[in-house]
Amino acid sequence: MARYRGPKNRIARREGIDLGLKTPGSAAHANLMKRLKITPGMHGQKRKRKPSDYGIQLREKQKVKRLYGLLEKQFKNYFAKASSHTQNTGEVLLSLLERRLDNVIYRLNLAPTRTSARQFVTHGHVLVDNKKVNIPSYSVRAGEVISMKPKFLETPVVRQMLEIKDASLAAWLSKKGPVGKITRLPKREDIAEAINEQLIIEFYSR
Structure with a gap:
């Protein structure tokens, strides 16, 4: 089964949130939380460029994809399935992921x-x-x-x-x-994580 095998702390820091990839209470999780807001890379703390609309949409898509531990093809398939529904695409997408x-x-x-x-x-x-x-x-x-x-x-x-x-x-x-x-x-209000599904819809609608 294909899955991400790279550094877990790195992708959490890239998205700036705890993706639930480390066991709470562990030393690894404590270390992640200390450095969570530091962007990975040699110049992580110096990167202050204002992101474009595309960049904001991309980051939201990447965040949710990584939150549920999916690869791009898997996530895109979920979006395609959600888009085929007559109900709100974003809410259907999140419901499918939760299930x-x-x-x-x-x-x-x-x-x-x-x-x-x-x-x-x-x-x-x-x-x-x-x-x-x-x-x-x-x-x-x-x-x-x-x-x-x-x-x-x-x-x-x-x-x-x-x-x-x-x-x-x-x-x-x-x-x-x-x-x-x-x-x-699951309904939209059941999801505790801060997710803006509209940005994901906008990303795939380009």
Whole structure:
């Protein structure tokens, strides 16, 4: 499966936000947060040029693409699918991205990052309605139950996630112990990250 394999801190600093690529509480995450606003590269702190409209649109597209851990072709396919709907393209795009199985595992607080959630799925540890699904891009549907294989629940990283009691949960999900459920499909207001989807529409409409 194709995916980005380069420096994770670098792309987070390039976008200027925490993309959820490092485990919160880890030394690596703390180091990232200290340098988050410093643009990568030798002259990162000196770059003060005003971006063009195209540059602003590009950065927003790159930010969202990297937030969900997608490559350009994958992201463009999601946009094409969203564009074919009669509803608001931007809202449909974000809903499709949120419904990815790897993102759902992350939103259910069963994995510390989307990257680790993707690994859980591809390694066959995730169940949808008690059936193994190893495709990270699988689009969940309302009413489906998400769980993990009992043996995998004993791994340290999952046990640590389950011990977190005050973690926030997206409004379109419910959870009891290690089992989550898709109570409804995600809406625009359910997404906590600061995203301007209109800029993405403008980028692909050039």
